[in-house]
Amino acid sequence: MSKRAFWAVLAHCLVVHVLVFLIRPAITYQALDLGVPVSRVGLIAASFALLPLLLAIPTGAWTDRIGTRAMMFWGGAVVVVASAILILGNGSLAGLLAGSTLLGAGHLACMVGQQAAVGGGSTGRGLDSNFGRYSLFASLGQAVGPALLPVLGGSSVVPDTAPMFIAGAGASVVLVAIAPFTPKPATSASRRSARARPKLPLRELFRIPGVAKAIITSALFIAAVDITTVYIPALGNEYGLSTAVVGGLLVARALSSMAARFFIGAASAKFGRLTVIRASVVIAAICLLALAVPIPLWLLFATVTLLGVGLGSGQPLTLAWVTQQTPADHLGKALSIRLAGNRLSQVAMPAVVGLAAGAGAGIPLAAIGLLLALALGLVRDPKDGRAS
Secondary structure (H helix, E strand, O other), rough: OOOHHHHHHHHHHHHHHHEEEEEHHHHHHHHOOOOOOOHHHHHHHHHHHHHHHHHHHHHHHHHHOOHHHHHHHHHHHHHHHHHHHHHHHHOOOOHHHHHHHHHHHHHHHHHHHHEEEEHHOOOOHHHHHHHHHHHHHHHHHHHHHHHHHHHOOOOOOOOOHHHHHEEEEEEEEEEEEHHOOOOOOOHHHHHHHHHHHHHOOOHHHHHOOHHHHHHHHHHHHHHHHHHHHHHHHHHHHHHHHOHHHHHHHHHHHHHHHHHHHHOOHHHHHHHHHHHHHHHHHHHHHHHHHHHHOOHHHHHHHHHHHHHHHHHHHHHHHHHHHHHOOOOOOHHHHHHHHHHHHHHHHHHHHHHHHHHHHHHHHHHHHHHHHHHHHHHHHHHHOOOOOOOO
8 A cells, every 4th residue: 555545544634533523522521411311322223323334244245355545535425415415414313313324334334444455455563553543543533623602603512513513514525535646456356356355254253263253352442542532522511611611521532542652662572461450450551540530620531531541542454354354355344243333332332321320421422431340351362363
């Protein structure tokens, strides 16, 4: 993969994460403005992952067949449609659910294409480093998106969401425009050769050492990121924090994730991939549990910042873990299975932990922290996921 194509993938990653991490909190605020109780906000969050859960594995197979560039293009096109629905839905609950569902589907297609492009174009020690850079740009997008909340919506506790949805629509058009500059699709001969190879059944993919463990661990990390994105605004609403402060908390989490990803390649080479993932699990779980109790604002910022380090370090290494263990011509499918696990957690976790939100928005955060701690039992085999 050329440097120009790699930078195009990073730009595509940046834009889609700016968009998602701007629009999803906006959807939460709009739902609260409609009078949706905090205990039901998790169901709206789950709609983001519902359609992707059904489409994840076929999307991976399509990516192996049509190429990463086409998948990123069509993913961006679906996000354009989602943005249009959110704008034209006039803030209705039905519009929020439909827009959130399609946004999740477009986001899935973009990510499968991006990750398959990075994994397929990386070898050896460059695998952890390139996924670290890729995840760094994802973190940058996760920081810029929330930072735009007070800029576009004002500083009130429940902001005006219309400018946020309009900005998201503009970003979705940029996604489509970037796609043609990403890695070139395979030649016709290569595609025919790939189709001629025997297909690897799903059960065989799961039998590859480390793949199932990486998928489950990744799903728990993603669920933690997802639930903090949804419930930190709800927690801020309970505390009476302004949109600017809530945006600052989400930015702090994203920036610390971004900083941690500068050092992923070096840390993995020195300590081993699984050792870094284990440390990430411990840090993130402790921070999520701490958010369940009332703490001063300065300590809330410190906890969320440290949470970003834990979530930011572990998540990209599960990508490298799956990529290293999977045959190249089945990479799209393997990464899509990983994303299917992520989406399953995004459907189930917000709905399940949301049932506990009646006791406060901090309880769902603590619940996912306990579940994340279970991942320690999955990353104890030193033979799996060792950096090469």
